Amino acid sequence: MGVLLFLVIVIAASIPLAWLFRATLVRTLPHDIAIVARDMPLTAAFGLLVIGVYVFVAVLAPVLAPFPERAVVGTQFQPWDSTHWLGTDRLGRDMLSRLIYGARNTVGIAFATTTLAFVVGSLLGIWAALRGGWLDQGLSRFVDALMAIPSLIFSLLLLTIFGTTVMTLILVIAAVDATRVYRIARSVAQGVVVMDYIEAARLRGEGNWYLIRREILPNALAPLVAEFGLRFCFVFLTISSLSFLGLGIQPPTADWGSMVRDNATLITFGNVTPLLPAGAIALLTVAVNFVVDWQLYRASGLKEQG
Amino acid sequence: MNDKTHHTGMTRRGLLKGATALGAAGLILPASYRAARAEPQKGGTFRIGLGHGNSTDGYDPGLWDNLYAQVFAASRHNQLIEVDAHGQLTPEIAESWESSDGKTWVFRIREGVSFHSGKDVTVEDVIASLNHHRGDEATSAIKQFFDPVTDIRADGQNVIVTLDAANGDFPYLMSDYHLAIMPGSDGKIDPNSTDGCGPYVVESYEPGVQASLTRNPDYWKSDRAHFDRVEILAILDSAARLNALMTGQVDLIDQIDPATIGMLEARGVANILSIPGNAHYVFPMDSRAAPFDDNNVRLALKYAIDRQQMVDTILGGHGAVSNDNPIGPANRYFYADMEPKEFDPDRARFYLREAGMDSLSVDLHVADAAFSGAVDAGALFAETAAQAGININLVREPNDGYWDNVWMQKPFVASYWGGRAVEDHMFTTGYATGASWNDSFWSNERFDELLVKARSEINEDLRREMYQEMQRIVSFEGSVIIPMNNNYVMATALNVATPERVSSNWNIDGFRAVERWWFT
């Protein structure tokens, strides 16, 4: 019940916030962007606001965080008080500071991973759709095979082989995600390549790279963006699931996924500490997808009216 | 679960000399237990939730490699010799044992003991059971115990083992948990059978899930095995174990996340057993490799660690600060008043300068496989070291394969020891030049010399001096950082009672809680 009440309050609070934010945007931004801002639903405004805050926090982490990322500044599990607003963690590091730095690391890693996955996945996918034939078949079969392997166990294998530096972590998760992206990109691109303008470009004698870059990609973007939103958030989950299996981010780097894992046991005793990083992830997920939904809705030629 | 293998390996020689007792070892029981103390009562189903056990576990005694296998084995098998709660060798299937020269050992086999299958335990069974671990084709983890064994033969009710050289320790080897007595036929045992002569009879077993056993009706020890049934569950997730205990689905769990011990106690739904012993956590440094080849650097690191903080945070207080001393308070010649190493950044800096460097940067390779909390411990270490201008760069390795690819491979790692009851064993296994588990590849002439001398020294005081000098050498010139001695921490349901003393020689009362404990 308390949880529900809390949710209601949060939602109630976020609505005027979002409204204010949108209003300010409309005021401050140059006219042509302001128009866009003005039409965006409150949910999207809320999403943008949250993302903005996260980016802000991530960038200014060292300035904002009251304590250093790794420093042990108290005894373990201190309650919330005036010095440690959110108490301390299992090693006596300041929870708030960890969260703030976590934003930087987690969002950074997640972004890098997802971007990599999308560059590789969508390029290959579009290329396959464009060329068709054996290339398409070969690539798709191979990707099918990779997708048939449970992703978590696959990443586990790869990470055990290549070790768990942040770099390998990014590469491995990106590789696994890329297969999913490939699929979507391919199916979307297949819808685009039948268009007359592609035919025209082919007849003009354009090369593959131009076709992919200028003709197909821009028109396949919308659904890819939507996927980006979800995948982006799934990276956190993958990371924390991996650290559940003993891999994941290198300590003492603060990262939400591992923070959830490290403190998860506490929930057994009704201690809310692990809810903080988890909440942070959830909030970002919701925010990102609100924005994505809005973008989709605009891209879909305002199909969905409201 | 390789860490447990490691554990086994480390401690399998950690047994007792003759009548030597583990001085202060064993548990000072909490009030609740004393209150519960009374004559053991029969009955009940004892459910154990262990943080070990794999779906890949096999039956072969030679390959028992984790706590689950060990407890499961102890509940269905007996051995030649048992190590009691006081750490003394006591007869089990071997009624008695003797050797005139230390080369020929005679074990007298107890009569009137029978396997669960009903078959009597014979000398042949014992020989078959021993031979399973012996010979070139043997694939047992304790194969090398038997390398010096030239012959094993029967003589009436006796088993006679002949060695190529004298070894007064041989009986302690024979009490190793791998050496379960199993029924043999024409000189071989069936490694895949669960038939034994132990306290409980296996009813069902799903590897990595659960085993359930019922009391062996004609168990020869009348004063043991008080439970009607025993269920051993593999619960790998620590939160799951906690929940299982708190929701009354199990009566005993091991490996409690130190962070949560306090909260669990506060709940008042369980008793915490915290058993001090010689087990300790270590950070070995490869003394052959720079920069660790310079003792100043090693000292700098030793002063750059906050031991008390480690005990409080990593062990949740369930342990004791160690002064880089592999010899524990439970040992006879423990050097208690060797001057302690407080956390002292300035001193650390001083030694750095001595080593001719103003800053130091090293990689520390850790995984929770080394010991639970190793990663956190590394983080703490890195923190305190930073204050001394030493940059410890933490490298978290996968648990999986840690002992193959990191331990004794990388120059600076985390590891742990089950501890040794006897100084000589500890030093010979881990610190003598060229010893198989000298994981810091450390070598010190004086130390080696003393080690040999002390073995043959009769004068108690001289002997004490020698051992204390060795402890001081290891502590101040050695290449292993030993911040703390860790207790074995278990939690039980409130209605579980234990004997006066709980063994500190192994976890779970030397694996034998099933036959030693009872419900009130």
Next chain:
Amino acid sequence: MHAVLVMILQRLGLGVLTLFVVSLVIFGATELLPGDLASSLLGQSATPETVAALRRQMGLDQPAPVRYWAWLTGVLQGDFGVSLASRRPIADMMSARLGNTVFLALYAAAIAVPLSLILGVLAALWRNSLFDRVANAGALSAISFPEFFVAYILIFLLAQSGYFPSMVRLSPAMSLGDKLYVTFLPALTLTLVVTAHMMRMTRAAIINLMASPYIEMARLKGLSPLRIVLRHALPNALAPIINVIALNLAYLITGVVVVEVVFVYPGLGQLMVDSVSKRDIAVVQAIALIFASAYVLLNLTADVLSTLTNPRLMRRK
């Protein structure tokens, strides 16, 4: 019909190919893993001779291609072989656990699929309403919690208060009712994990169609919104929905190792992870094949179903 049969056959062929590639990839990966079965079985007590002996016994001294070939021929004759670690027939090791895994997957699906369809349809019906947004946000936050964390929360809320057991203990004797009761929490956890995805897809698929002329036609025929969504939009939106359901079912079968660990549920995932860490390649391979075939078959079923539900593909001119 005939066309569909052809398709099924083709896809099955491709499926076999996929399985082959999977087995190659897995074998290669496990070969690359540091250490091997012998050393991981013996751990630190391993002396070179012991390891060598064990390797000989297990045939690990053979070169990799030989072992792969041996394994492959075995499987082609329907023989998964024997677990090298436990020396038990792999088929036996897996059968019970496969049963458990499938049971849990179906249980979770039985809750999740109808739930997500209903939510999705309602969200599409009242799109951009408060309900829509709340359902959406709720779903998103549900998937943005790590599985084990959702599990812990549920245990805290439902198990510690004694409503449901926090740990699953199955025995063959159990009645279905008991089984459903003891596995409720894991099933619920998985439900929360997969519902969001399916619900969002349902909603999106329906909304995509709401702009199409025949929906406007339906409105101009004076039909009620509910009827329009159910009878005119849904049938045409089935294909993507079926596909996402198939994907999630596959996930429920292959991706739940974490939930298995938390609830001590004896499923295939745990077995696979253990076998990986033990380097028990034969077992890893066998399970990988089972997972892969589950994935392949589910996708095939999805394609067949979406073909069957699409008259354009079923009845040519």
Next chain:
Amino acid sequence: MTGDVLLNIKGLHIEGRAGEDWLPIINGIDLTLRRGEVLGLIGESGAGKSTLGLAAMGFARDGCRISGGEITFDGIDLRAASERRKRALRGRRIAYVAQSAAASFNPAHKLIDQYCEVPVLKGMGRSETEAEAVTLYRKMQLPAPEEIGFRYPHQVSGGQLQRAMTAMAMACHPDLIIFDEPTTALDVTTQIEVLAAIRDIVRDYNTAAIYITHDLAVVAQMADRIKILLRGDEVEEADTRTMLANPKADYTKSLWAVRSFARPEAPPPKGAPLVSVQGVRAGYGKVDILHDVSFDIHAGRTVAVVGESGSGKSTVARVITGLLPPRDGQVVFDGTPLPPDYRARTRDQLRQCQMIYQMADTALNPKLRLRELIGRPARMYLGLQGRALDSRVRELLDLIELDPDTYIDRLPSELSGGQKQRIGIARALAAEPQLIICDEVTSALDQIVQEGILKLLDRLQREFGLAYMFITHDLSTVRAIADEVVVMQHGRVVEQGPKPEMFAPPHEPYTELLLSSVPEMDPDWLTRLLAARGGTVQAGAPCSGGKG
């Protein structure tokens, strides 16, 4: 035959959403319709005729709102009425026939199920409804009326679907039917059948109807009165014959004038043909679509390839461009045979032959600005860069009569249909080709816009001596622009020759059918034609799918 007032609209205002603000779509239109009367609504796209038609049902599309005025249907105030009330009217008393039946039938259900839906909801028995459906289908002269209802939409041709939809609209004997461009998407020969069927059924059931179209000739056949709309305003309204006889407003006159455009005969062919298609046989998979097709195109002249959908005229284009390598025969360009596959052709060969597509929307990459859309070919083929490129693009925009400064950085979505088509032309010109293939370039456009495009093409042809291959199904367009005509049916050339000969009898029967099927401005044309054909509407009608 007309009775009391059924529908009465007064001062109707409808606005459409553009972001936050609302733009007027219909501003203050009155409309009265009596029982059994047919009103024709004419206007170009964007005139608001469909919106008005829907408003007659009290319905506004998503993103539109009725902001003022009254709508009274049979005494019921539709603006005040509740959704539920309006739903009760729709489909029962007011029915709607959409432009593309192919898209407006739900692909997932059989025709009969969709027919029965409303009546059954209304409480009629399923079986009797089906029985009535069959009679209606028969009335609509659908083939095999007994079983056609049990087919799925994709199994039925466009023309038949259009009739089936009219039948569906009739199911509850509504008082009013809105026909929204019911024949626009159909071939001429098919159109006749549908027109006839609709006209009869409306008369038989004495149903009032609003007939929305952009085609004067068509509405002339159907309507008792005609109302002409321009950007949401009424231009004029009069009964059909007076309207045709003497239109008052200039706009109306301009509509009439469209028909008068005729291009002067191009200079007679001299020398070898620029392109000659020689005995081409081509197709997909096993089926041949083209059988032994041959014809020539001379420099500076326009060859119109005429035929209905499915006649293979577009396939010819694909063969010439090299997208579909022929099985037999070849395409000779300027004396040298072209490689059959475009990938094998040199850049210059590709440049020589450009294409303009029917659907400008799908032919222009919606994400590229005009600068790149037009500039790209110039950059590729002629290697223009920077300023040179920029000025070339502007030059081309001038050529197609678009102001460079306003348009050069726009996206296609910011252009009207006609402007998009002009961009298509500019893009083709940019390559400085000798041959341009125009595939139905005007058929998606309003007549006045068509006019503009045709004039533009004509001017460019004379300026640059271009050769056109003009693919179309619209004979009036052929009349306007062609020098030579190639008539195709079922992948064969049935007749070809210079335009004058082609339009003068005697004709091949199929050509005859085509020519006679082109609607004329005379209200009695349809009646006469049907009489001439002896009522056999099916005569020679090819099985044709709808273009949507």
